[in-house]
Amino acid sequence: MRNSIVVLNVEDPFLSSAPGLPRVVDEAYRWYRQGKPVIVVLAAQKKTSTVIGGGQSSADLAALLDRCGIPATTTLCSGRERHPEILQALERFPVVILQGLNAGEACDLGASLAEETGSAFAQLNLAGPDYASGVHLAEPAGGRLKIGLLGLGVVGRGVYQSLSSYPERFEITGIAVRDVDRPERLPFRHLLSRDPWSVISGDADVVIELIGGHDPAYELIAGALRRGKHVVTANKLVVARHAEELLRLAEQHHGSLHFAAAVGGAVPMLEAVNSLRRASPVESLQGVLNGTCNFVLDELAQGRAFPEAVERAQSLGFAEADPTLDLDGTDTAHKLTLLAHAACGAELKIENIDRRGILELDCGRVHSLAASGKAVRLVASLAYGPSGVQARVAPVVVDGSHPFARIRGEQNCLIARRADGSEQVLRGKGAGRWPTTVSVMSDVLAISHAPLGRPVQPAYLNCGGVA
Numbered sequence: 001m002r003n004s005i006v007v008l009n010v011e012d013p014f015l016s017s018a019p020g021l022p023r024v025v026d027e028a029y030r031w032y033r034q035g036k037p038v039i040v041v042l043a044a045q046k047k048t049s050t051v052i053g054g055g056q057s058s059a060d061l062a063a064l065l066d067r068c069g070i071p072a073t074t075t076l077c078s079g080r081e082r083h084p085e086i087l088q089a090l091e092r093f094p095v096v097i098l099q100g101l102n103a104g105e106a107c108d109l110g111a112s113l114a115e116e117t118g119s120a121f122a123q124l125n126l127a128g129p130d131y132a133s134g135v136h137l138a139e140p141a142g143g144r145l146k147i148g149l150l151g152l153g154v155v156g157r158g159v160y161q162s163l164s165s166y167p168e169r170f171e172i173t174g175i176a177v178r179d180v181d182r183p184e185r186l187p188f189r190h191l192l193s194r195d196p197w198s199v200i201s202g203d204a205d206v207v208i209e210l211i212g213g214h215d216p217a218y219e220l221i222a223g224a225l226r227r228g229k230h231v232v233t234a235n236k237l238v239v240a241r242h243a244e245e246l247l248r249l250a251e252q253h254h255g256s257l258h259f260a261a262a263v264g265g266a267v268p269m270l271e272a273v274n275s276l277r278r279a280s281p282v283e284s285l286q287g288v289l290n291g292t293c294n295f296v297l298d299e300l301a302q303g304r305a306f307p308e309a310v311e312r313a314q315s316l317g318f319a320e321a322d323p324t325l326d327l328d329g330t331d332t333a334h335k336l337t338l339l340a341h342a343a344c345g346a347e348l349k350i351e352n353i354d355r356r357g358i359l360e361l362d363c364g365r366v367h368s369l370a371a372s373g374k375a376v377r378l379v380a381s382l383a384y385g386p387s388g389v390q391a392r393v394a395p396v397v398v399d400g401s402h403p404f405a406r407i408r409g410e411q412n413c414l415i416a417r418r419a420d421g422s423e424q425v426l427r428g429k430g431a432g433r434w435p436t437t438v439s440v441m442s443d444v445l446a447i448s449h450a451p452l453g454r455p456v457q458p459a460y461l462n463c464g465g466v467a
Helices: 012-016 020-033 055-067 080-092 103-117 154-164 183-191 196-200 217-226 236-252 269-279 291-301 306-315 330-344 363-371 433-449
Strands: 005-010 038-042 072-076 095-099 121-126 145-150 170-176 206-209 230-233 256-258 282-288 374-385 388-399 411-418 423-429
Touching (some): 005 020, 020 055, 020 433, 055 095, 145 433, 154 170, 154 433, 170 183, 170 196, 206 217, 206 433, 217 230, 217 236, 230 433, 269 330, 269 411, 269 423, 282 330, 291 363, 363 374
Parallel strands (some): 005 038, 005 121, 072 095, 206 230
Antiparallel strands (some): 282 374, 282 411, 411 423
16 A cells, blocks of 8 residues: 555535535545545444435545546445455545445544555544544634635636635635626626736735736746745746746745646646655656647547647637647646656756657647557656756657556646656646646645644655755
């Protein structure tokens, strides 16, 4: 077993509350992000043997986890004879949903599995909208956090919806948008402003930057940090180019910078790579890091023309209005610089990465390769050796049995190899509203758990210098 087992025992009052299942997703992702196997038990209340949260609740939770790009499976559990089946499921999926247990049985299960595998064991009881064994959903440290949101596009709307499901924990104080008059924004019109500086200059404790691009996002992030704010962003372009400066600003002004969503969407790549290097030096990384490119390549494999494939990606929210930085490999290269830092503290600059995207691909060849059982993927490669770091982004042909060939659409995949010969494969959804939202929310929730006013250092920054 990879790590200590976390059992989330979800009881009826929690499931009955409006935000119940989405909060279970957030809680499961919190532990998945830390590399811990998670068992979610949709259990009965403690003084009854009735098992609720059976078929429909399990199906609903599985659907929400899938929407957010968190790999999960559902299984029945009845007695110790099922333990091998559960352990096998945990080897294949980071989250396993169990049916058929009440609260006491859930606790016994976690303890016995931990004993069998030599793992630690922690149980969290989600018994109501504000309660989880005093560990997670208790009152946020320092009271409600005030949130300023920059951008209300595809991801911004998802983050707004998720924040709104925690009224006891977060207060949205302002939202910066380009167009305040769009009809769908009328319910929260009073929060909107065309001036993003008014949002970060207000009383927000946390600023969430979801504008994207370099300008004005860079200036706004820096401005928020100078004002002592905590900043959460999915902007890999800004972080890749200015991480050292921005982290210095955060330290000087007692704020913090969080960017887990900048790489991998819902796949916790930065955290995983950083965790791996603490056990043994990371020797190489290979990854499919851009959901837009992967989706387009799958469309080409089915015989679609390149413009049509890009339009489909845009219509489904997997591509920006101008997807050039995705398609030419720039986005992947930015993510590779962040992974290099997490893996070994390497100061990798994007101009030192040999970079080629998918804009010049022969679409007919992609289709013919697919017909022969192969796949084309845009692969980011990083290797460490006596001559230093070698980095490359380029289309690669892989056999159908390769992990990169088995991911579909907007999914991402990372293969990390360590000097001791061990290997870890991470996969999941790397693009779209909800995978990015769950990652952004995980950073926001991490800030809310810490004493208010105390800098919060993301786990994926606990290594050498900053690239």
